[in-house]
Amino acid sequence: MVQLSEGASRIYGEAAFEVLAKAQELEEQGKNILHFEIGEPDIETPKNIAKAGIKAIQDKKTHYVPSIGITELRKAVQDEVEKTRDYRPDIEQILITPGLKPGIFFSMLAIVNPGDEVIYQDPGYPTYGSVTSFIGAKGIMVPLSEKNEFRMNPDDIKDRITKKTNLIVVNSPQNPTGSVMTKSEIEAIAELAEEHDIYVVSDEIYSKMTYDTCHYTPTARDEAKERTVLLDGFSKYYAMTGWRLGYMVAPHTMVDRLQNFLVSAVSCTAAFTQWAGIEALTGDQRFISDMMKRFKEKRNRIVKGLNSISGFHCLMPKGAFYAFPNIKGTGMSSQECSEHLLYKAGVAVLPGTAFGPYGEGYLRFSYATTLENIDVAIKRIQDSF
Ligand SMILES: Cc1ncc(COP(=O)(O)O)c(C=O)c1O
Known part of the structure; x- marks a missing residue:
């Protein structure tokens, strides 16, 4: 059968x-x-962004483009990361993806082996657990407690690190609790990852959606050059869920692998969507x-x-x-x-x-x-x- x-x-x-x-x-x-x-x-979606997408279609931006994204958008992302995260990644580190989600999938496929342990928040966004399980790795959950306002406690991560731990997934601001981790908590995670030689994937899809507080990234420590991967996208704060547009900032050593996943799975992100993304990043905020x-x-x-x-x-x-x-x-x-x-x-x-x-x-x-x-x-x- x-x-x-x-x-x-x-x-x-x-x-x-x-x-x-x-x-x-x-x-x-x-x-x-x-x-x-x-x-x-x-x-x-804001009118200026939609208009830029429509104009791109009219201008025949309707063909295949490089699988890692068009240079104009990658440069805009480079400026954006410098503005929002206080470090300027190399242009080669930046890959454009159709939404943030493929960034989760591909970075986890590039990092995690069957039998590895992956640490993530619980409750947390289901995709991390789903991909972990698909790979045949073990999900190690860090319970979020109401007493700690649902913020992941770095000490709880520390307690769960073993020789098999290969990846920590961080999501702040967080889905589903709306919690936002503090600067010292985020820094502690980046330090732990460095100390134990573990990768960090940071899902920052709500990075611009905080109230009276700031968003911090664990990727600032190594500028996404060694062991951290920054994922962000346009879905939520530019109201572009259906456009399918996101980006990754990854270590140089990972970029070729990620590019191959992109080529094999999606060829490229829609060209006109990318032009709309440039307007999103560079237009009125x-x-x-x-x-x-x-x-x-x-x-x-x-x-x-x-x-x-x-x-x-x-x-x-x-x-x-x-x-x-x-x-x-x-x-x-x-x-x-x-x-x-x-x-x-x-x-x-x-x-x-x-x-x-x-x-x-x-x-x-x-x-x-x-x-x-x-x-x-x-x-x-x-x-x-
Ligand atoms: C934490 C988190 N990551 C990723 C996504 C998916 O983003 P995208 O629609 O850009 O793939 C969502 C959407 O709900 C989310 O909550």
Whole structure:
């Protein structure tokens, strides 16, 4: 009998898309559902960026381009990293990818062997665990505790390092908790990696989405030249999720391998999308501060609302656009509570366990929606208990 590969059975999906499908099924039955499950800004790509993409298509930027990206965008990324991270990578270190996600996949494929140990946050973005499992490596989870405001504690990483540890994945600002690690925590991770000769992949997709705090990168220590890989992208803070555009800054020794993954898997990132990316990086940046001002208002509103629900308790997140309330007081599991909210209140959210076992007792709300929807959702949840 024909059989699919073992590796294919080890890779897994994302609950956000499963909950979205359930919510849409209810909508088809005529139910009104408020969406808090999908992690993308609820606004359109800024006009200047969209226009640059349209112009690029009209200018026939519709052919294959170098698999590592067009030089003009790579140079813009070089300037961007210098501006935002205080070091200037060499142009050869920069690769353009179709969204940030291929950067996770390819950097992990380039670094991790079957049997290696990979350290990552739990709860955390599911792709890290999925790729670890696909490779046949072992995921070593660092539990995030509410007491530490869901920030990964470098001492917990230290306790988990063994001879087999080959990679630490860092994500700050973090999905799903909205936590933002401090400068000293980020520096401690970079030091540990150096001391134990371990790679670090830093997923910084929410780098420009912090409230009253700053974002730090573990890649500053070696300027992504030895053991760290910086991943960032345009999806979230330029509201470009569907354009598929991201970038990697990687050590010279890794770049050829990464380029081969890109050639083999995608050939290249769409040329016109890259031209839109140049406009995003070099054009007016007020879009981001305006968006973050509105997100802050929404964050404050939803956290206050969630704290008014009996059995719920919610910390004030410092980044991204997620709230991660503790729902242990309801007596329900995360799965039961998320289903209760969907079927009894018409509010679609994700169970914390969609992000790992330590997400039990929590829910993730993506508050990229209107203030009105937030108010209605809170009222419906209050009435549903
Ligand atoms: C932490 C994290 N990394 C990566 C991604 C995916 O980014 P992209 O859509 O650019 O591939 C997301 C999207 O939700 C995310 O939350």
